[in-house]
Amino acid sequence: MKPFHLALAFVSLAPMAMAETPVLTVLTYDSFAADWGPGPAIAKGFEETCACKVAYVTAGDGAAVLSRLQMEGAGSAADIVLGLDTSLTETARATGLFAPLVAQAPNDLPVPFSDATFEPFDWGWFAFVYDNTKLTMPPKSFQELAASDLKILIQDPRSSTPGLGLVMWVKAAYGDQSAQVWQDLADNIVTVTPSWDAAYGLFLKGEADMVLSYTTSPAYHLIAEKDPTKSAATFDEGHYMQIEVAGKLASSKHQALADQFLAYLASDAAQSVIPTTNWMYPAKTPATGLPVGFETLIKPEKSLLLSSVDAEESRKAAVEEWQTVLSK
Amino acid sequence: MANRSLQISAWALSGGIAVLVLGTALALAVQAKGVGLHPADWAALRFTLTQAALSTLLSCLLAVPVARALARCTFRGRRALILLMGAPFLLPVIVAVLGLLSLYGRNGLLNQTLQALGLPTVTIYGLHGVVLAHVFFNLPLATRMLLNGWHAIPAERFRLAQTLGLPSPFRHIEAPMLAAVLPGIALSIFLVCLTSFVVALTLGGGPAATTLELAIYQALRFDFDPGHAALLAGVQFAICAVAVSLAARFTLAEGLGLGLDRAPVGQKAHWVDAPVLALAALFLILPLVAVVADGAPAVLQLPALVWQAALRSAVMALVAAGLSVTAALILVQAKVAGAAWVEGAAMLPLATSGLVLGTGLFVLTRAFVRPESLALPVTVLVNALMALPFVFRVLLPQARDLHRTYDQLAQTLGLCGGARLRWLTLPRLARPLGLGAGLAAALSMGDLGVVALFAGQDQATLPLVVQRLSGAYRMDQAAAAALVLVLCSFALFALCDIGGRRAAP
Numbered sequence A: 001m002k003p004f005h006l007a008l009a010f011v012s013l014a015p016m017a018m019a020e021t022p023v024l025t026v027l028t029y030d031s032f033a034a035d036w037g038p039g040p041a042i043a044k045g046f047e048e049t050c051a052c053k054v055a056y057v058t059a060g061d062g063a064a065v066l067s068r069l070q071m072e073g074a075g076s077a078a079d080i081v082l083g084l085d086t087s088l089t090e091t092a093r094a095t096g097l098f099a100p101l102v103a104q105a106p107n108d109l110p111v112p113f114s115d116a117t118f119e120p121f122d123w124g125w126f127a128f129v130y131d132n133t134k135l136t137m138p139p140k141s142f143q144e145l146a147a148s149d150l151k152i153l154i155q156d157p158r159s160s161t162p163g164l165g166l167v168m169w170v171k172a173a174y175g176d177q178s179a180q181v182w183q184d185l186a187d188n189i190v191t192v193t194p195s196w197d198a199a200y201g202l203f204l205k206g207e208a209d210m211v212l213s214y215t216t217s218p219a220y221h222l223i224a225e226k227d228p229t230k231s232a233a234t235f236d237e238g239h240y241m242q243i244e245v246a247g248k249l250a251s252s253k254h255q256a257l258a259d260q261f262l263a264y265l266a267s268d269a270a271q272s273v274i275p276t277t278n279w280m281y282p283a284k285t286p287a288t289g290l291p292v293g294f295e296t297l298i299k300p301e302k303s304l305l306l307s308s309v310d311a312e313e314s315r316k317a318a319v320e321e322w323q324t325v326l327s328k
Numbered sequence B: 001m002a003n004r005s006l007q008i009s010a011w012a013l014s015g016g017i018a019v020l021v022l023g024t025a026l027a028l029a030v031q032a033k034g035v036g037l038h039p040a041d042w043a044a045l046r047f048t049l050t051q052a053a054l055s056t057l058l059s060c061l062l063a064v065p066v067a068r069a070l071a072r073c074t075f076r077g078r079r080a081l082i083l084l085m086g087a088p089f090l091l092p093v094i095v096a097v098l099g100l101l102s103l104y105g106r107n108g109l110l111n112q113t114l115q116a117l118g119l120p121t122v123t124i125y126g127l128h129g130v131v132l133a134h135v136f137f138n139l140p141l142a143t144r145m146l147l148n149g150w151h152a153i154p155a156e157r158f159r160l161a162q163t164l165g166l167p168s169p170f171r172h173i174e175a176p177m178l179a180a181v182l183p184g185i186a187l188s189i190f191l192v193c194l195t196s197f198v199v200a201l202t203l204g205g206g207p208a209a210t211t212l213e214l215a216i217y218q219a220l221r222f223d224f225d226p227g228h229a230a231l232l233a234g235v236q237f238a239i240c241a242v243a244v245s246l247a248a249r250f251t252l253a254e255g256l257g258l259g260l261d262r263a264p265v266g267q268k269a270h271w272v273d274a275p276v277l278a279l280a281a282l283f284l285i286l287p288l289v290a291v292v293a294d295g296a297p298a299v300l301q302l303p304a305l306v307w308q309a310a311l312r313s314a315v316m317a318l319v320a321a322g323l324s325v326t327a328a329l330i331l332v333q334a335k336v337a338g339a340a341w342v343e344g345a346a347m348l349p350l351a352t353s354g355l356v357l358g359t360g361l362f363v364l365t366r367a368f369v370r371p372e373s374l375a376l377p378v379t380v381l382v383n384a385l386m387a388l389p390f391v392f393r394v395l396l397p398q399a400r401d402l403h404r405t406y407d408q409l410a411q412t413l414g415l416c417g418g419a420r421l422r423w424l425t426l427p428r429l430a431r432p433l434g435l436g437a438g439l440a441a442a443l444s445m446g447d448l449g450v451v452a453l454f455a456g457q458d459q460a461t462l463p464l465v466v467q468r469l470s471g472a473y474r475m476d477q478a479a480a481a482a483l484v485l486v487l488c489s490f491a492l493f494a495l496c497d498i499g500g501r502r503a504a505p
Helices: A003-020 A039-050 A062-075 A089-094 A142-147 A161-188 A196-204 A217-225 A255-266 A308-327 B002-029 B039-072 B078-084 B093-104 B109-116 B127-151 B155-163 B170-194 B198-204 B212-221 B226-250 B273-301 B304-336 B342-351 B354-365 B371-413 B417-428 B430-446 B462-470 B475-503
Strands: A023-029 A053-059 A080-085 A119-131 A152-155 A189-193 A210-214 A230-232 A239-249
Touching: A023 A039, A023 A062, A023 A255, A039 A053, A039 A255, A053 A062, A062 A080, A062 A089, A062 B212, A062 B354, A080 A089, A080 A255, A089 A308, A119 A161, A119 A217, A119 A255, A142 A161, A152 A161, A152 A196, A161 A189, A161 A196, A161 A210, A161 A239, A161 A308, A189 A196, A189 B198, A196 A210, A196 B093, A196 B198, A196 B462, A196 B475, A217 A230, A239 A255, A308 B039, B002 B226, B002 B304, B002 B342, B002 B354, B002 B371, B039 B078, B039 B127, B039 B170, B039 B198, B039 B212, B039 B226, B039 B273, B078 B273, B078 B475, B093 B109, B093 B127, B093 B198, B093 B273, B093 B475, B127 B170, B127 B198, B127 B273, B127 B371, B127 B430, B155 B170, B170 B226, B170 B342, B170 B371, B198 B212, B212 B226, B212 B354, B226 B342, B226 B354, B273 B475, B304 B342, B304 B371, B304 B430, B304 B462, B304 B475, B342 B371, B354 B371, B371 B417, B371 B430, B417 B430, B430 B462, B430 B475, B462 B475
Parallel strands: A023 A053, A023 A080, A152 A189, A152 A210
Antiparallel strands: A080 A239, A119 A210, A119 A230, A119 A239
């Protein structure tokens, strides 16, 4: 074959090859798609079943994912949006960009959760994490914490999803009394950081006794670093939950493939990747159970969660209240 | 003829900058749902101005004695100290904050010492902490720019002052130089501090330390109100415009005249110089030592992707530096040739919010191409743009002198175009060009800015990798990758800076 014909053959074959392997684009947050996150293993597992490629497009965190989707609108190249939490889902639903789920997979969440549009893939309880070699009697409630001399690090609810989670936590636990709780906590707060990692980094440097994170954070130190010195404190008021969800875009050209991906995400294969990559609880506990080490974590008896509608309604006022009280 | 083409390129460049900076804000403004500042925005505006003004004042006041001491002292390690002065400015913000906290934090060296001595501890969190961090960042930059001003004073002037028996050269020689250089330096620092938000919030201790930039972040992220973000960006532009015109008003023309390029002599060191330099060095170097100590243990365990990202970032930084220096050289020559408006265009990028610029570009381009395909070129372009004000500032004083002292001679000789560039401009400006290129390269290397909005999975730059590591509990690796980042930035900076100094006549 002459080179020219060879080239021609490639040109005509290339689009066919591309048509044969569709690319499923998943818009998610950075740490999900990172090499050490759950993204690569889940993509690889799904690709073995689907004759397709998975491509991740990333934004900084859940809130950045949503704002990127809002910028892109119906023209988004994504098929799946993965990584919003329940304080963002109403805003996401209101965009009208999501298609309903074809099937709702069963889940093991500690609270009843059912959503026609968004499928939960993991969850966690917010909690204050401390060093158990330095703090032997951790506070048992926000009130005990406020009455103590303990210093805490928190995140800003205007730029960080855990920061917003804490504001919702106080709101869900104390309702109209939340302003007073913030007032009492003010002298315990060392500082407010723009993001989770800044607060956590400061905590590991010894800048405070406790940091707002998740009940699962000690599992990272225990399993990945063989370091048993971090614990999370149980609060009597109960612990606010973060449920992370994925949804399918109505504009996706790969509707069936997107449904398949969501089904795979709920399967044991994908769910068993979550605990030691995202350091959260899987939405459905896999048949093999949770990894060794997770049994050491605290299990709050009371879970708090505002419905996504209530969260959306109270978010603005709660953040403004937080800002007003702490700005004094 | 040459002048005309210079004018045209300067116009085109300024237009391009204005379109990029203002167009991106406009792209968001058209989505406005309502106009008006919230009460919280006014509080943010007040805090923003207070911290920026204090940080600027303190950085400039402290930089004068430090630069003066460096200018008139000769000692072992002087060059190394000057070079190291570049480092704080180049640190990624969060790395610098962690470095400062190793010293001044609740568990830092200072408080540990105070505790051991039975003294009450101090807290860094508050307005004073914000100012301290901004001085740490900007004092070295101000010192470097001032030092260039001192170097530009012809040695003959100091000799003349001695011959005439003037009691101190300050009033007649140094004060006019400061009057010419300081307002521009103050302007740069003020504008840098204007858009600060990680430092302000983290060290400010709470939401009372909210800056406009954080309000922009909130508007774009959680409220998804691009119109409000654009309005806040508009407020930042207005402040920038006022600051640029104030600085221009207070900048006095300098007239020390032509020198014969003799080595600077005749200035005797003063007894205050040694303690001033020692204190400044301690203040700047100790946090750097902490950064190295934090990062060093995990450097060898870094995953391969860190090194790939480092290489990618370094290449991008060099391209951005090339673009930035070229643009600054064109603008600065147009400015000294009489086009005053150029300065506004050159300083404009400092007033913009990185997030507004990135989001605006995203909105404008996504209709045509997939954002991932633009990630790297857009990052290079934006980095070049964001470094431009600094490069321009670094070049301006000496370019002004060069024009005043050599323009007539060059015209008489008919030296123009490429020949003038090659034989006059480039060699004469080698020192600031090197410094400017170094700053641009290092700033680009460390910038997280827009790449986070555009980058796909395989295009991560080093700052993005640092962020991803620390977002996944890997604080040790993040600290190590940050150290790699700092070393790369510093190597690029040193390469350009030393190159410039070697090439200078």
